[in-house]
Amino acid sequence: xxxLIVGGGGREHAIIRALKKNPEVELVYALPGNAGIGQMAECxxxxxxxxxxxxxxxxxxxxxxxxxxxxxxxxxxxxxxLNELGIPCFGPDAKAxxxxxxxxxxxxxxxxxxxxxxxxxxxxDCEKAVDYLKTASYPIVLKADGLALGxxxxxxxxxxxxxxxxxxxxxxGKFGKSGANVVIEEFLExxxxxxxxxxxxxxxxxxxxxxxxxxxxxxxxxxxxGGMGVIAPNPLYTPEIAERCMKEIFVPTIEAMRKxxxxxxxxxxxxxxxxxxxxxxxxxxxxFGDPEAQAVLPLLKSDLFNIMRAVExxxxxxxxxxxxxxxxxxxxIASGGYPEKYQKGFAIDFGASEETAFVYHSGTKLNDxxxxxxxxxxxxxxxxxxxxxxNAISKSYFAANQITFEGKHMRTDIGQRALKGx
Numbered sequence: 571x572x573x574l575i576v577g578g579g580g581r582e583h584a585i586i587r588a589l590k591k592n593p594e595v596e597l598v599y600a601l602p603g604n605a606g607i608g609q610m611a612e613c614x615x616x617x618x619x620x621x622x623x624x625x626x627x628x629x630x631x632x633x634x635x636x637x638x639x640x641x642x643x644x645x646x647x648x649x650x651x652l653n654e655l656g657i658p659c660f661g662p663d664a665k666a667x668x669x670x671x672x673x674x675x676x677x678x679x680x681x682x683x684x685x686x687x688x689x690x691x692x693x694x695d696c697e698k699a700v701d702y703l704k705t706a707s708y709p710i711v712l713k714a715d716g717l718a719l720g721x722x723x724x725x726x727x728x729x730x731x732x733x734x735x736x737x738x739x740x741x742x743g744k745f746g747k748s749g750a751n752v753v754i755e756e757f758l759e760x761x762x763x764x765x766x767x768x769x770x771x772x773x774x775x776x777x778x779x780x781x782x783x784x785x786x787x788x789x790x791x792x793x794x795x796g797g798m799g800v801i802a803p804n805p806l807y808t809p810e811i812a813e814r815c816m817k818e819i820f821v822p823t824i825e826a827m828r829k830x831x832x833x834x835x836x837x838x839x840x841x842x843x844x845x846x847x848x849x850x851x852x853x854x855x856x857x858f859g860d861p862e863a864q865a866v867l868p869l870l871k872s873d874l875f876n877i878m879r880a881v882e883x884x885x886x887x888x889x890x891x892x893x894x895x896x897x898x899x900x901x902x903i904a905s906g907g908y909p910e911k912y913q914k915g916f917a918i919d920f921g922a923s924e925e926t927a928f929v930y931h932s933g934t935k936l937n938d939x940x941x942x943x944x945x946x947x948x949x950x951x952x953x954x955x956x957x958x959x960x961n962a963i964s965k966s967y968f969a970a971n972q973i974t975f976e977g978k979h980m981r982t983d984i985g986q987r988a989l990k991g992x
Contacts, residue, residue, distance in 0.1 A: 571596055573875075574633045574657075575611065576618050576648060577640035578602045580902075580932035580951040581860035585639055585874070586610050587928070588867045592875040599631060605942055606931020606950075618643045625651050633657050637878065641717050644836075644856050645671035660878040662856050666827060666834040670856040673713045673753045683826040685819055686850040688756040696740040699752060703732045711755040714739055716748030721794050721909060723853075725757065760845040761987075762852065763807045764800075764862050767820060767840065768877055770886040771833035774824045776816070778869050778893045779807035780862045781988050786909060788983045795909045796948060798902045799984030801959060802865040805991070806844065815842065815849050823854070835881055864930050864951045865900040869893045897959040899966040901952045901984050902932070906977030908947035913977060918942045918949070921972030926965050927954040929973070944975055960989060 571594045575582050583606055589595050590610060601624055603613030616623045618640045628636065638648045638661035647664035661667075668675045680687040688711070693699035703710070712735055714722030722745045726732035739749035766777040780802035786792035819840060827834045839855030839862070858867075867874070871892045880886045905912035915937070923929055930953060933946015950973060954965035963985040970980060 571634045572632055573598045574628055574631070574636040575600045575603075576624060576636065576638045576643050578604050578607065578613075578618065579640075579860055580930040580948070581858050581863040582639050583607050583610075583930040583932075584864045584867045585637060585858065587930075588870060588874040589637070589878075592873050595875055599627070599633070601627060604931050604945070605934040605936045606929070608936075619646060621646050621648050621651055624648060625655065628652055628657055629655060635659070635875075635879070635882075637661065639857055641667070641670055641855065641857055645717060658879070658882045660881055661836040662834050665832040666836075667856040668832065669827065669834065669838070669854045671717055673715045673853070674751060676854050677753055677755075679823075679826055679830065680851060683822055683829075685822050685826065686848060688758050688850060688852070690753050690755040692751065692753050693740075694751045696737060699736050699740065699754060700733055702754060703729055703736065706732070706754070707756075708732070709757040711757050712736060712739065713753040713755060714745040714749040715751035715753065716745070718745040718748045719796060721745070721796065722748055723794060758843045758845050758850060758852070760843045761806045763804050763842045763844060763849075764859055765807070765815065765820075765840045765842065766858060766862060766866055767838050768881055768886060768891060769824055769834055769836070769838050770881045770884040771824070771828060771835045772884060773886045773888070774820050774838070775886060775888050775891045776812070776820060777891070778802050778866050779804040779812070780859075780865050781806075781985075782859065782862060783981060783984055786904075786981075788981050793909050795904075797859070797861045798904065798981045800861045800865045800900045801963070801985040801988050802862070802869060802898050805959065805988050811844065811849060815840070819849065819851060835884070860932075861900045861902055861930075861951050864953050865898040868898055868928065868953060868955050869896060894955075896955055896957055897962040898953055898955045899959070899962040899985050900930075901966045901970045901980055902948050903950045903952065903970060903973060904948050904979045905933075905944055905946070906979045908979065912947055914943070914945050916944045916976040918944060918973065918975045921974070923952060923969040923972040925969075927952050927969035929953075929969070944977075949975070959985060963989070
């Protein structure tokens with residue numbers, strides 16, 4: 571069976587590794603993939619956003635099943651176009667992908683169906699947004715409406731900061747077209763939890779919970795990034811909280827999307843905050859998180875390909891999804907300067923890292939000599955699995971410390987808040 575994976579980062583590397591455990595999976599193509607993915611799949615340099623080229627490739631290579639793993643192609647209707655060819659896909663169509671592609675859409679959906687989230691206002695006029703900020707309570711959260719590589723969220727401590735940021739977003743093009751419209755949101759407090767879930771549009775089956783670390787520097791300081799590390803499961807996400815989330819958030823979201831004529835099939839990402847008033851939705855994503863997928867999928871005991879086919883055929887059941895009772899830690903190794911300016915092309919020495927952990931490639935390529943070099947802001951995700959969270963963290967850092975390249979940067983405190991119960 572020929573599979574196609576659309577995307578080219580650590581998330582896709584993790585998905586492919588899990589899919590290849592199924593003996594039916596013979597050949598995997600990745601568009602565009604990366605150097606690490608190239609060890610497990612056949613990569614072709616077609617951008618994930620070039621939908622016409624992806625469709626042509628799928629036709630010419632007789633693709634039997636496609637996994638559209640990245641947000642941009644989902645929002646652009648990649649699944650819709652592949653379905654028109656008769657190719658079954660894992661991933662939502664463009665109408666359902668709006669749940670991530672537009673923060674305004676998702677916030678309005680939650681308000682309409684009573685799904686708990688932060689209070690908010692939306693703006694398309696910058697001066698009206700500034701006027702609103704003059705009377706707002708601080709801190710406050712500003713969100714670009716559209717996709718922004720996981721970085722379109724800014725927390726402001728006072729009016730001066732907020733005015734500068736809102737003008738940069740709406741008028742200065744800080745997040746491109748994604749910032750033309752904004753959500754201004756109440757600042758919530760509490761620990762964050764991510765819950766990825768499989769859903770076929772009717773049934774929703776949550777995966778193991780996780781805790782992402784978005785800030786670039788230790789102590790949750792520095793700029794927001796696409797994620798500097800993650801642990802799974804999140805020890806703060808108790809069975810009681812999980813039951814409440816299922817009843818108040820997960821099932822109502824799936825039902826709301828179906829009622830809106832946008833049934834969601836694929837992986838729906840719930841970004842939650844456990845506030846003193848109960849769990850609330852911070853954001854939805856329409857696909858596996860990155861790096862959450864790298865920590866969650868190694869714990870999956872069930873066959874990922876069988877689950878994906880059940881999602882596509884709308885035959886998903888909770889009994890199909892089983893996870894190990896273990897813990898994982900993913901430490902992201904980034905280029906110095908990320909998430910702002912950074913250099914590429916530095917040779918990577920992996921040492922003995924892959925003897926104790928699995929190294930997922932996020933931003934690598936092969937140079938003319940066939941050696942791995944850096945080719946992105948986030949370069950590698952080092953994932954270890956163990957019987958306890960403490961051991962998983964220790965193993966992950968032991969492996970990560972063996973990897974070297976010029977300008978290497980990583981946080982040294984991934985998972986420490988979870989260990990302390992914070």
